[in-house]
Amino acid sequence: MFSFERLGLVFETREHAVPTWMSSFAQAPASLIFDDFVRVYFSTRPDPDKNGRFVSYTGYVDLNLTDPRKIVGVAKTPIMPLGERGTFDEFGTYPFSVVRFGERLLGFHGGWTRPVSVPFAVAVGISESFDDGKTFKRLGSGPIISASINEPFIISGPKIRIFDDRLFLFYIAGKKWIQTDLLAEPVYRIRMATSNDGLSWVKEDRDLIIPLDEDDEAQASPDVFWHGDKYHMFFCFRKTLNYRGNSGSYRLGYASSRDLLNWNRDDSMINYGPVPNSWEEDMIAYPHVVQIHDKWYMMYLGNGVGRDGFGISRIVGFPKSEPKL
Amino acid sequence: MTWSNRGLIFRCSDYKIAGNEILFAQSPQPVNLGDRIRVFFCTRLRDSPTTWISHPAFVDYTHDLQHVLESPQLVKIAPPILGSFDEHGIFPFHPHLSDGLFLAYSTGWSRRQSVDVETGIGLLQSFDQGLSFVRVGDGPVLTASLYEPYLVCDPWVVRDESNWKMWYLFGTEWDESLDSEDPQRVYKIGKAESLDGRQWVESKGQASVPDVLGPKEAQALPSVRHKAGRFEMIFCYRPHRGFRIPGNASYNLGFASSVDGNTWNRDDQQVDFPLQDFDSQMRCYPSWFTLGESDFILYNGNEFGKFGFGLAQWTK
Numbered sequence: 001m002f003s004f005e006r007l008g009l010v011f012e013t014r015e016h017a018v019p020t021w022m023s024s025f026a027q028a029p030a031s032l033i034f035d036d037f038v039r040v041y042f043s044t045r046p047d048p049d050k051n052g053r054f055v056s057y058t059g060y061v062d063l064n065l066t067d068p069r070k071i072v073g074v075a076k077t078p079i080m081p082l083g084e085r086g087t088f089d090e091f092g093t094y095p096f097s098v099v100r101f102g103e104r105l106l107g108f109h110g111g112w113t114r115p116v117s118v119p120f121a122v123a124v125g126i127s128e129s130f131d132d133g134k135t136f137k138r139l140g141s142g143p144i145i146s147a148s149i150n151e152p153f154i155i156s157g158p159k160i161r162i163f164d165d166r167l168f169l170f171y172i173a174g175k176k177w178i179q180t181d182l183l184a185e186p187v188y189r190i191r192m193a194t195s196n197d198g199l200s201w202v203k204e205d206r207d208l209i210i211p212l213d214e215d216d217e218a219q220a221s222p223d224v225f226w227h228g229d230k231y232h233m234f235f236c237f238r239k240t241l242n243y244r245g246n247s248g249s250y251r252l253g254y255a256s257s258r259d260l261l262n263w264n265r266d267d268s269m270i271n272y273g274p275v276p277n278s279w280e281e282d283m284i285a286y287p288h289v290v291q292i293h294d295k296w297y298m299m300y301l302g303n304g305v306g307r308d309g310f311g312i313s314r315i316v317g318f319p320k321s322e323p324k325l
Numbered sequence: 326m327t328w329s330n331r332g333l334i335f336r337c338s339d340y341k342i343a344g345n346e347i348l349f350a351q352s353p354q355p356v357n358l359g360d361r362i363r364v365f366f367c368t369r370l371r372d373s374p375t376t377w378i379s380h381p382a383f384v385d386y387t388h389d390l391q392h393v394l395e396s397p398q399l400v401k402i403a404p405p406i407l408g409s410f411d412e413h414g415i416f417p418f419h420p421h422l423s424d425g426l427f428l429a430y431s432t433g434w435s436r437r438q439s440v441d442v443e444t445g446i447g448l449l450q451s452f453d454q455g456l457s458f459v460r461v462g463d464g465p466v467l468t469a470s471l472y473e474p475y476l477v478c479d480p481w482v483v484r485d486e487s488n489w490k491m492w493y494l495f496g497t498e499w500d501e502s503l504d505s506e507d508p509q510r511v512y513k514i515g516k517a518e519s520l521d522g523r524q525w526v527e528s529k530g531q532a533s534v535p536d537v538l539g540p541k542e543a544q545a546l547p548s549v550r551h552k553a554g555r556f557e558m559i560f561c562y563r564p565h566r567g568f569r570i571p572g573n574a575s576y577n578l579g580f581a582s583s584v585d586g587n588t589w590n591r592d593d594q595q596v597d598f599p600l601q602d603f604d605s606q607m608r609c610y611p612s613w614f615t616l617g618e619s620d621f622i623l624y625n626g627n628e629f630g631k632f633g634f635g636l637a638q639w640t641k
Contacts (some may be wrong), residue, residue, distance in 0.1 A: 085508060086440040086499035087474050115443075116436035118408040123469065140530075142474030149448065149462030149523060152409050177407040184407060199471070 002254075002270050003317035004298065007069050009279045011061050012309040013044060016074050021057045023047045027306035028095030028221065029299035030159070031290040032105075032133055037062040037072050038292055039133055040299060041079070042310055043094035055082060056092035056112060060133070065292055068312055079107070079136045080127060088113055088123045088143045095221075095286075098133065099160040101167065105129040106198055107136045108158040108169065111143060118177050118184045122156035123147065124169070126198060145171065145193060150205055153177075154188050157220050159288075163231075167195040168260065170208075170222035170233075178240060187215070187240050190222040190233075192260070208263050209235065209255055216240045219253070221286040224260070227296075228321045231257045234270070234287040234298065250285035250305065269319055272298075279308045289315070328598035328622065328637040334390060335364070335397075335633040342368060342382055342397050350397075351379070351630035352417035352546060352610040353623035355386075356455065361394050362386040362616070363455055364623065365429075366634060367416040368399075379416035379434065383455060388616060390636055401457035402449065410435055410445035410465045417546065417610065420455065421482045427451040428522065429458055430480035430491070433465060440499050440508050444478040445469070446491075448523060466523055467493065472530030475499070476512050479546050482522070483556075489519040490586060492533065492547035492558065500541060500565050511565050514547045514558075516586065534560065534581045534589045541565035544579070548613040556583040559596055559622060561609040571628070576609035578624065596622070603627060603635055 013026045026042040033039075041060045048054045058080065062073035079096070083089035089111025096109045107127040115121050123143035127136035145155050154174030161168045173191045177184040189207040211217040219237045226232075233255045239248030254270045255263040274281050280302030288299045296315040302308065337347040348369040355364045363385050369377040384397035405412040411433025419430040431447040445465030449458035469475050476496030483490045495515050499508040513536075515528030536542035547560040561576045568575040580595035596611075604626030611624040620639035626632065 084474075084499075085501065086437070086443075086476075086496070088469055090439055113443075114438040115408065116438060117412055121408070121443075126471065140471030140474070142469045142471050144471050146468050146470060147410060147445065147464045148468075149464045149466050152406065152462070152464035174408070179407055186408075 001268070001317070001319055002272075002315055004272055004313040005316050006275075007312045007314060009302070009309050009311045010063070010069050011040070011042070011071065014308075016061070018076075019046060021046050021078050022059055024308075025056075025304075025306050026061075026309040027056075027301060028157070028286045029288045029301075029310045030095065030097045031288065031299065032098050032100075033065075033290070033292060034062075034132075036065070038065055038068060038290070039063075040310070041096045041098060042306070043092075043096060053114075054092075056094040057082070058093050058096040058109065068292065068297060075134070077135070079129075079134065080109075080138065083111060083125075083138075084141055087111070087141050088121070088146070089125055090114075091120075093125075095157055097158050097160045098129075099162055099167070101162065101198060105133055106160065108144070108160045110156040110158060118153075118186075120154075122154050124155050124158045124171060139199075144199065145169065145201060145203075148203060148205075151191065151203070154186055156188070157222070159221070159223055161224055163226065163260065167198055168224070169193045169195070169201065170224055172220055172222070180241060185240050186218065188218050188220070190219045190235060204261070209233070209253070209265055212237070213239075218243075220250070221288070223288050225289050225291070227318060230321075231260055232289070233257070233263060234289055236285045236287060238283070238285075249283040250301075252284050252287055252300075272313070274302075279303055280311060327640065328596065329640045330599050330601050330604070331636040331638055332601050333603040333626065333633050334636045335366075335384060335393075337631070337633045340384075340397050343399055347397070348377070349379075349630050350382075350633050351625055352612070353625070353634040354417065354419055354612045355614055355623060356420045356422055357616065358454060362388060362390060363420075364634075365400070365418050365420050365455070366630075367418055368397075369414075377414070379414035381415055381418035381429075381431075381458075390621065400455065403459065405433075406463050408435075409433070409463050410443075410468065411447055413442070415447075417479055419480050419482065421484075423484045427455060429455075430466075430482055432478040432480065440475075443469075444476050446477055446480045446493060461523065467491070467517060467525045467527060470527050470529075473515065473527055476510055477527075478512070481547050481549055483549050483551055484522075485551060489522045489525075490549075491517040491519065491525060492549050493517060494545060494547075495528070495530070497530075497532075498541070503566050506566070509565055511541050511543050512545065514544045514560060533587070534558065534579070535591050536562070537579075537591065537593065538562065538564055545576070546610045546612075548611050550613055550615065551586075552615075554584070556586045556589075557613075558582070558589065559611045559613045561611060561624075563609075571606060575607040576629075578608045578611055578622075598637060601626075601635070603632060
């Protein structure tokens with residue numbers, strides 16, 4: 001079982017607010033390690049428009065390497081503007097994930113637009129930074145991973161990784177929208193695609209993680225890392241219906257794999273629950289695991305899926321390796 | 326040698342469909358079923374007092390396309406799932422028969438808030454000669470990509486020994502230069518290739534056919550045939566502004582040919598033929614086909630096919 005030491009809400013959005021793009025939320029933390037600091041990208045929002053609709057930008061905060069509770073810098077502008085009219089990311093760039101790919105710095109983001117029948121549509125875009133990660137330029141105005149015959153909508157939550165010199169993109173894909181009295185709610189699952197160059201991708205085209213409840217589970221934030229003798233995936237999941245602010249809300253899930261293709265789900269490996277009367281009392285969501293020098297950390301979201309900011313825990317214990325047969 | 330205009334061969338007002346008047350018969354596309362020519366087209370069903378859903382239908386003709394054998398009927402397709410790429414209609418609908426399979430490539434429409442629509446290309450299969458179709462999947466086989474950011478639509482598939490080729494449209498711009506109009510679509514013809522008809526590699530923003538009205542010329546419905554080592558395409562094109570206003574320049578037919586399917590030479594004079602009343606202001610959504618020794622174009626006339634579709638025949 002993993003064990004943790006909670007370090008608290010490290011980035012509190014309102015303390016760094018810039019009204020034009022960052023009033024609340026710091027969602028889906030994703031790290032990039034530099035020599036002198038660790039940069040954590042997150043997605044944030046200005047106040048909603050008069051109809052209550054949000055847009056989402058991505059920014060970053062730089063943290064001290066030895067004590068990531070200490071903030072050493074905050075982005076002054078979003079890393080990229082919203083997309084042009086009619087494009088897939090016209091109303092949001094969230095989440096964002098970044099990787100050093102040779103000499104290049106590639107970013108992948110969920111792009112949000114507004115259909116009429118359902119609240120949102122999402123596809124994944126690609127961008128590149130030429131200024132050490134301060135800003136990112138789209139490689140094209142369309143998405144790099146979009147809907148396909150078995151992934152009809154909500155291609156979102158990209159997490160880009162490199163294993164054995166290959167690019168792996170873990171993401172989620174929608175399976176169906178369920179219409180409720182109030183609004184439509186999506187069911188989505190964790191998927192994967194691979195690439196050698198970042199531009200040409202092959203989808204694995206199947207769900208990686210077996211749901212606990214076939215019809216009523218939404219999985220998100222598939223965060224994969226290698227430790228010990230296998231791959232580990234932290235993710236989060238919630239009920240599709242009746243999840244807001246109660247027991248159906250986001251919790252952490254866990255799976256492990258030897259080959260990145262076959263995953264054994266065992267959520268009991270992470271016993272990390274909400275804390276009453278705190279910023280993380282309703283949910284634990286969007287985990288991201290990072291090794292900084294010799295220490296391991298989990299960055300994550302609490303109430304309102306990161307409405308107040310993001311927090312960090314130090315991973316102080318890993319499960320024992322299984323004996324080799 | 327030229328095309329002779331045989332006029333409006335399908336007049337919407339002559340028929341009813343599912344008991345209702347026929348609103349539009351757009352993008353006629355035929356298949357030869359042996360004992361008849363089945364012409365698929367897309368009609369419109371109202372889903373509110375101000376909005377339409379396009380839906381495929383068909384009407385059966387004798388081989389000379391002179392006589393309707395059976396009244397038009399709607400193609401049976403299960404309702405789309407909520408939020409899918411084709412939830413607000415299918416138009417155009419491209420039947421494709423090969424290897425004993427009765428397939429159709431659809432353009433699915435879904436409404437958007439900031440622009441009026443987004444589209445994608447879907448795949449369906451029929452097991453009853455086109456009376457009904459089932460989706461091969463709920464998602465599109467081709468949709469927006471890095472260099473083709475929106476409005477992927479109007480598929481036309483040609484299969485040869487080595488692979489599947491699809492000519493289609495991709496959007497290059499939502500043109501906002503006109504204050505008086507909503508953003509208007511600008512699209513170009515691209516080519517995608519596939520080994521199985523399901524997984525396609527798109528043209529990466531490379532327009533196939535040169536334009537004659539400048540970069541904002543919108544091209545549509547590339548109907549392609551491969552004959553005697555040459556690809557030939559009849560399509561339609563229009564200016565980017567004012568084309569919906571009767572009396573203005575709107576869609577006309579274009580022609581292009583190619584040896585390799587990649588580099589095209591444009592020669593619109595090949596499809597210049599006399600006008601009739603029904604196509605006096607507009608010609609659009611052509612479908613080129615060969616029956617025996619004869620070549621035909623089925624196409625729409627004024628008001629984007631509101632009144633039906635017409636026929637031109639190649640005469641030696």
